[in-house]
Amino acid sequence: MSRLLSTPISVFALAALSGGAMFAQSFTGTWQGALKIPQAPNGELRIVLKISTAANDKLAGEFYTIDQSSPGIPATLTASGSTIKMTVERINATYEGKMAPDGKTVSGTFNQGAALHLDFTRATPETAWTIPEPPPPPKAMDPKADPSFDVATIKPSDPNRPGWGLGRDQEGIFHTQNTTVADLARYAFTAHLKQLIGLPAWAETEKFDVLGKPDMPGFSTTPQMRTMVRKLLVERFSLAYHKEKKEIPVYAVTVAKGGPKIQPETQPLPGPAFGGAPQRGFQGRSATMAEFASIMQSQFMDLPVVDQTGLGDTRYTFILKFTPDPTMHGFGGTFDAQTPAPAADDAPPDLFSAMVQQLGLRLQKAKAAVDVIVIDKIEKPSAN
Numbered sequence: 001m002s003r004l005l006s007t008p009i010s011v012f013a014l015a016a017l018s019g020g021a022m023f024a025q026s027f028t029g030t031w032q033g034a035l036k037i038p039q040a041p042n043g044e045l046r047i048v049l050k051i052s053t054a055a056n057d058k059l060a061g062e063f064y065t066i067d068q069s070s071p072g073i074p075a076t077l078t079a080s081g082s083t084i085k086m087t088v089e090r091i092n093a094t095y096e097g098k099m100a101p102d103g104k105t106v107s108g109t110f111n112q113g114a115a116l117h118l119d120f121t122r123a124t125p126e127t128a129w130t131i132p133e134p135p136p137p138p139k140a141m142d143p144k145a146d147p148s149f150d151v152a153t154i155k156p157s158d159p160n161r162p163g164w165g166l167g168r169d170q171e172g173i174f175h176t177q178n179t180t181v182a183d184l185a186r187y188a189f190t191a192h193l194k195q196l197i198g199l200p201a202w203a204e205t206e207k208f209d210v211l212g213k214p215d216m217p218g219f220s221t222t223p224q225m226r227t228m229v230r231k232l233l234v235e236r237f238s239l240a241y242h243k244e245k246k247e248i249p250v251y252a253v254t255v256a257k258g259g260p261k262i263q264p265e266t267q268p269l270p271g272p273a274f275g276g277a278p279q280r281g282f283q284g285r286s287a288t289m290a291e292f293a294s295i296m297q298s299q300f301m302d303l304p305v306v307d308q309t310g311l312g313d314t315r316y317t318f319i320l321k322f323t324p325d326p327t328m329h330g331f332g333g334t335f336d337a338q339t340p341a342p343a344a345d346d347a348p349p350d351l352f353s354a355m356v357q358q359l360g361l362r363l364q365k366a367k368a369a370v371d372v373i374v375i376d377k378i379e380k381p382s383a384n
Helices: 021-027 181-189 222-236 289-299 351-359
Strands: 029-036 044-053 059-065 076-080 083-088 093-099 105-111 115-122 149-156 165-168 174-177 207-214 240-255 273-275 282-287 305-307 316-320 361-377
Touching (some): 059 076, 093 115, 174 222, 181 361, 207 222, 289 305, 316 351, 351 361
Parallel strands (some): 240 305
Antiparallel strands (some): 044 059, 165 174
């Protein structure tokens, strides 16, 4: 779930790739504006953009979403005449605007899958908004701890509420939206649906919202959170199961010829974050290749996906743009339901080509011995 409202951000340099010193100087200063977003506090998200002139008359700056108390987002910026363009790769967003003749405002469009009007006004010392200090990083849970949910609520999802989600907030509280028991089991066991044997039909259709607060302080690791969800399934859904090892068809992720093209994350998070429609760019933030394989198998592929890259526990941040196969499903629904298909001339390559071209990784069919989870018993959830 990689959205502007929940994406952690960091300081960056904005590089002007075109435009001379005259144009670069005209854009220097502090700019501020607000995106109209209904789910944001007060219906808007305030943005501050600080631009200065760096070496070689290029632009440098910082971009803040100040209602989130976040540091700057890495981005690139170009200026040509009165037009400025910005790409915010970490959140897969773009902005293009035009400066007014008086140099006091820039009017344009911010796009993160949906086009939103965004006007910037040049700030003065008297009108500039205060940029709050970012919150300290969450304290990690003891990696040797064996946590459970101290408090957990499970309720049927609102059928009128769109979207899908499964993750943790900044305080380490687990929450889901419109998730099935099959979704929970796939997460808990790091398994593909084909690795879950014996699920009843309702486990793949009835949807629940889950909230779970760990019984000890700190931000849990992903394996610790998976353990807590397994315990939840046992305690609240009466899950009984056993494991078997079987050699079955899979997709194997390996390093392509020429080596990986992805770069290690310089500011790794305690756990990974994923989101975005493939046509616009599916983003992985602070993810190991094993975690990337896990999300690929749970969200996109018709077979389990196995990490065979040998890249270990290194965490990477990347964006993968591809045209999904019609049989694939994205977060909470089909891709067609999430975003219109791009024009043929603009369509990104298929997944297998995109993996090689953009990430330096290869995805191909193979056979591998994997764990199969045999469901001996499971029931609808007990009352809260």
